[in-house]
Amino acid sequence: MKQKETLLNTMGINYAQEIEEMGEDHVGTSYETPLRADAFEMDDDLKIELIGKHFKEIMHIMGLDLSDDSLKGTPHRVAKMYVKEIFSGLNPKNKPAAKLFENKYKYNEMLVEKDITFFSNCEHHFVPIYGKAHVAYISNGTVIGLSKINRIVQYFAKRPQVQERLTMQIGNELKEILGTNDVAVILDADHMCVSSRGINDVNSSTVTSFYGGKFEKDEQTRNEFLKYVSL
Numbered sequence: 001m002k003q004k005e006t007l008l009n010t011m012g013i014n015y016a017q018e019i020e021e022m023g024e025d026h027v028g029t030s031y032e033t034p035l036r037a038d039a040f041e042m043d044d045d046l047k048i049e050l051i052g053k054h055f056k057e058i059m060h061i062m063g064l065d066l067s068d069d070s071l072k073g074t075p076h077r078v079a080k081m082y083v084k085e086i087f088s089g090l091n092p093k094n095k096p097a098a099k100l101f102e103n104k105y106k107y108n109e110m111l112v113e114k115d116i117t118f119f120s121n122c123e124h125h126f127v128p129i130y131g132k133a134h135v136a137y138i139s140n141g142t143v144i145g146l147s148k149i150n151r152i153v154q155y156f157a158k159r160p161q162v163q164e165r166l167t168m169q170i171g172n173e174l175k176e177i178l179g180t181n182d183v184a185v186i187l188d189a190d191h192m193c194v195s196s197r198g199i200n201d202v203n204s205s206t207v208t209s210f211y212g213g214k215f216e217k218d219e220q221t222r223n224e225f226l227k228y229v230s231l
């Protein structure tokens, strides 16, 4: 109960003032998602309750009749979807465990996991970004379970994102887990904030890349990766 009271106090005008007073301090300076230090003091159930309340208010302001039986469950549905699904990657407790193996078979070539479908959301408009991720690494004695590469991509995608940061978060996470700089990531994605609104361009897509170690320094290694990836 105390938790709820304290946290409710952070939700209104005071919260907005607090952010303003912090100025640029609350903005992340690196590839980390800019999160406040108290981001996970609230548990998921409370987050769902509060987001639902605010979403209901948004729908009410738009003039929608919340007694309509198709609309009345929407605030809770959206809140649950935000916390448990499309933004669940904000919470480090949802980070996938990386199953690692010893590279006993001494496979020393690059491994490419390509065409990993991902869904994310643009942090500027909160509408979908969706596309393919292509990931490569060269083992430094450790091998990662293939599905864990997909899971790492999905984990960082499930945040409000810009594509550049998503690319770097995936690349840096793999470097850390695998203990090697020899990691490459390419994302090729469509932004619905560009296609379904605004400039309404349905044909353009965005390509971003991350090259570490040999992928950065050695053109032949990079070209080999690019050969496997069809954009």
Ligand SMILES: Nc1nc2c(ncn2[C@@H]2O[C@H](COP(=O)(O)OP(=O)(O)OP(=O)(O)O)[C@@H](O)[C@H]2O)c(=O)[nH]1
Residues within 6 Å of the ligand: 122, 123, 124, 161, 162, 163, 164, 191, 193, 194, 197, 198, 199
């Ligand atoms: N660099 C980058 N920009 C993005 C990404 N996703 C969306 N954007 C852009 O963020 C910008 C936000 O610009 P604003 O001018 O504040 O927003 P807006 O008025 O809705 O702009 P329009 O989309 O041009 O209508 C837009 O140009 C988006 O295309 C991303 O992943 N990376």
Ligand SMILES: [Zn+2]
Residues within 6 Å of the ligand: 122, 123, 124, 125, 126, 127, 191, 193, 194
């Ligand atoms: Zn956008």
